[in-house]
Amino acid sequence: xxxxxxxxxxxxxxxxxxxxxxxxxxxxxxxxxxxxxxxxxxxxxxxxxxxxxxxxxxxxxxxxxxxxxxxxxxxxxxxxxxxxxxxxxxxxxxxxxxxxxxxxxxxxxxxxxxxxxxxxxxxxxxxxxxxxxxxxxxxxxxxxxxxxxxxxxxxxxxxxxxxxxxxxxxxxxxxxxxxxxxxxxxxxxxxxxxxxxxxxxxxxxxxxxxxxxxxxxxxxxxxxxxxxxxxxxxxxxxxxxxxxxxxxxxxxxxxxxxxxxxxxxxxxxxxxxxxxxxxxxxxxxxxxxxxxxxxxxxxxxxxxxxxxxxxxxxxxxxxxxxxxxxxxxxxxxxxxxxxxxxxxxxxxxxxxxxxxxxxxxxxxxxxxxxxxxxxxxxxxxxxxxxxxxxxxxxxxxxxxxxxxxxxxxxxxxxxxxxxxxxxxxxxxxxxxxxxxxxxxxxxxxxxxxxxxxxxxxxxxxxxxxxxxxxx
Numbered sequence: 079x080x081x082x083x084x085x086x087x088x089x090x091x092x093x094x095x096x097x098x099x100x101x102x103x104x105x106x107x108x109x110x111x112x113x114x115x116x117x118x119x120x121x122x123x124x125x126x127x128x129x130x131x132x133x134x135x136x137x138x139x140x141x142x143x144x145x146x147x148x149x150x151x152x153x154x155x156x157x158x159x160x161x162x163x164x165x166x167x168x169x170x171x172x173x174x175x176x177x178x179x180x181x182x183x184x185x186x187x188x189x190x191x192x193x194x195x196x197x198x199x200x201x202x203x204x205x206x207x208x209x210x211x212x213x214x215x216x217x218x219x220x221x222x223x224x225x226x227x228x229x230x231x232x233x234x235x236x237x238x239x240x241x242x243x244x245x246x247x248x249x250x251x252x253x254x255x256x257x258x259x260x261x262x263x264x265x266x267x268x269x270x271x272x273x274x275x276x277x278x279x280x281x282x283x284x285x286x287x288x289x290x291x292x293x294x295x296x297x298x299x300x301x302x303x304x305x306x307x308x309x310x311x312x313x314x315x316x317x318x319x320x321x322x323x324x325x326x327x328x329x330x331x332x333x334x335x336x337x338x339x340x341x342x343x344x345x346x347x348x349x350x351x352x353x354x355x356x357x358x359x360x361x362x363x364x365x366x367x368x369x370x371x372x373x374x375x376x377x378x379x380x381x382x383x384x385x386x387x388x389x390x391x392x393x394x395x396x397x398x399x400x401x402x403x404x405x406x407x408x409x410x411x412x413x414x415x416x417x418x419x420x421x422x423x424x425x426x427x428x429x430x431x432x433x434x435x436x437x438x439x440x441x442x443x444x445x446x447x448x449x450x451x452x453x454x455x456x457x458x459x460x461x462x463x464x465x466x467x468x469x470x471x472x473x474x475x476x477x478x479x480x481x482x483x484x485x486x487x488x489x490x491x492x493x494x495x496x497x498x499x500x501x502x503x504x505x506x507x508x509x510x511x512x513x514x515x516x517x518x519x520x521x522x523x524x525x526x527x528x529x530x531x532x533x534x535x536x537x538x539x540x541x542x543x544x545x546x547x548x549x
Contacts, residue, residue: 083108084166085155088116099129100242104171107152113171114152117242120164130165136241137167139213147202147237172237177289178220187289189313191233195289196343198236199223199282203336207275216273217243218281219263220288245273262296266303266327276332279339283324303327317343323535330533335474342535361519368527374447375531377524379516381439437515444504444513446470446532451504453511468506475505476536478525481518504528 082090088105094115095102101118119133140151153168175183177195187195199218206213215222217240224237265280267273284295284305291298291310299306304327308318320343326332333339360368367378402424441456452467481500487493500521501514513524529536 082159082161084116084118084157084159084162085153085168087153088114088166088168090116099126100133105168107168113173115149115169115171117167117169118157118162118164119166120162122164132242132244133165133167136244139244140167140169140241143206143209143213145202145205147198147235148241149237149239172224172239174224174226174235174237176221177223177225177285180225181220181289181292186292187233189317192286192289192313193317193343194233195223195225195236196282196286197340199238199285200336200340200343202236202238203275203278203282204340207278207336212275214245214273214275215241215243215278215281216245216268217260217263218278218285219260220285223285262294265329267329274329275335276329279324279332279336280326283321286321287325332533334532334534337474338534341475341537345537360523361517364517364520364523366516366520366524368524370527370531374445375528376446377444377513379442379513381437381441442513442515444511446473446504446528451506451511465509465511468509468511472506473504473532473534474507475503476525476529476532476534477503477505477539478521478536479503479539502528 084090084105087108089108091104091106091113093101094104099120099122101120103116103118105114105116106112107114117133117136119129137151137154140149141154143151149172150170151167152170153166155166157164157166203215206215215238218238222238222240224239226234228234261269263281263284265273265277268277268280287293287295287298287305287307290313291307293310295305298310304322305325307321311318313321320339323342324332324339333342360366365380367376367380369376369378439457442453443456444453445451447470449470450467451470451473452463453465454461454463456462479501481498484498485493499514500516500518501512502521502525504511513521516524525536528534
């Protein structure tokens with residue numbers, strides 16, 4: 079095959095790899111004088127129609143990808159020569175060794191290097207999984223990840239190659255799935271015939287275990303289907319917990335996305351990876367109602383009801399209304415100015431009373447089921463939604479922000495301080511669904527309940543005193 083020219087353009091230099099019916103060659107593009115990779119699917123005795131389907135899908139998907147760490151699509155054509163009949167896919171050549179080759183030649187990786195490799199691969203997966211529809215690689219393993227030589231403090235540049243098993247979500251949900259992948263690096267659901275984006279996270283975790291131990295994941299012991307690697311490594315507690323989470327046999331217990339996995343890896347101080355020692359207990363005097371089962375979680379926060387503490391706000395509102403009435407009467411003869419200021423004061427009064435009645439008689443209801451999330455506010459039978467509902471699968475982050483004091487200055491430069499209550503924020507894309515106006519213990523309880531039900535680690539954001547001009 080060497081020295082043969084394919085497509086009247088690509089001169090074969092050497093064979094890089096071989097699978098049944100598929101060959102990979104290093105070739106010279108006679109037009110650009112650049113080295114390229116030519117993948118050839120031969121119509122020979124090993125040919126299968128499923129192979130052609132995967133080959134065409136690889137070409138189609140690569141043609142629509144543009145990422146510096148993914149081979150660039152260059153050409154696709156039919157081959158009909160005396161020596162070969164089939165189809166050829168041409169892509170850019172990356173001069174680097176695979177992680178498998180690196181390990182076999184004696185290269186080892188410390189924890190900092192493993193984390194850097196993980197971060198770079200997660201960046202690629204975020205790009206693939208956020209495509210519309212999501213793209214699942216389905217064959218992440220050491221031989222499909224290329225790594226250049228070390229450069230300064232960097233482990234080297236990381237590249238993800240071989241998209242021959244790639245699948246998009248539409249194809250997965252629209253019909254039967256051809257099971258492709260590599261044993262030991264496949265998640266249980268992938269091995270069972272259904273790959274999802276978090277299946278790639280499992281394969282990434284298994285790859286990192288191979289780099290950390292030098293052993294094939296299938297050769298390591300398992301307990302309840304989870305790979306036992308801890309006694310073969312000397313990794314930090316946080317990185318070990320992170321690896322255990324991406325390697326969870328149950329897809330629901332893994333990180334929900336590559337983005338969340340990356341945040342958990344980069345910010346160990348803000349993400350709780352281990353909830354085993356954290357017990358959620360409802361405060362005995364809480365009026366908050368929690369209903370949950372396998373299909374939904376519902377949180378209902380009723381108003382405080384008429385209490386002695388409400389009297390102060392009631393009197394304050396009455397006094398404010400008296401001032402408003404006096405102003406309107408005094409300036410009623412000033413047509414434009416008086417009318418504008420009066421309307422503003424009336425509007426502020428309405429907002430003030432609405433806030434008071436909602437706090438006393440209103441109700442906040444958060445509902446998350448397997449399809450969507452919504453949050454509405456109810457007062458005297460009327461419902462209001464600040465944000466429209468979002469899809470359950472769009473939930474990307476569960477965040478807790480502590481109570482803090484905000485420093486403010488008025489026009490005269492006088493300083494005042496306002497206490498901002500703690501809040502739970504559920505992020506669905508760019509939309510925020512907030513739970514607040516509760517005690518610290520109530521929010522701690524609900525935070526754990528939401529985290530368990532969503533299978534989503536929560537983040538705590540600590541905010542100190544913040545000046546008004548930077549808040």
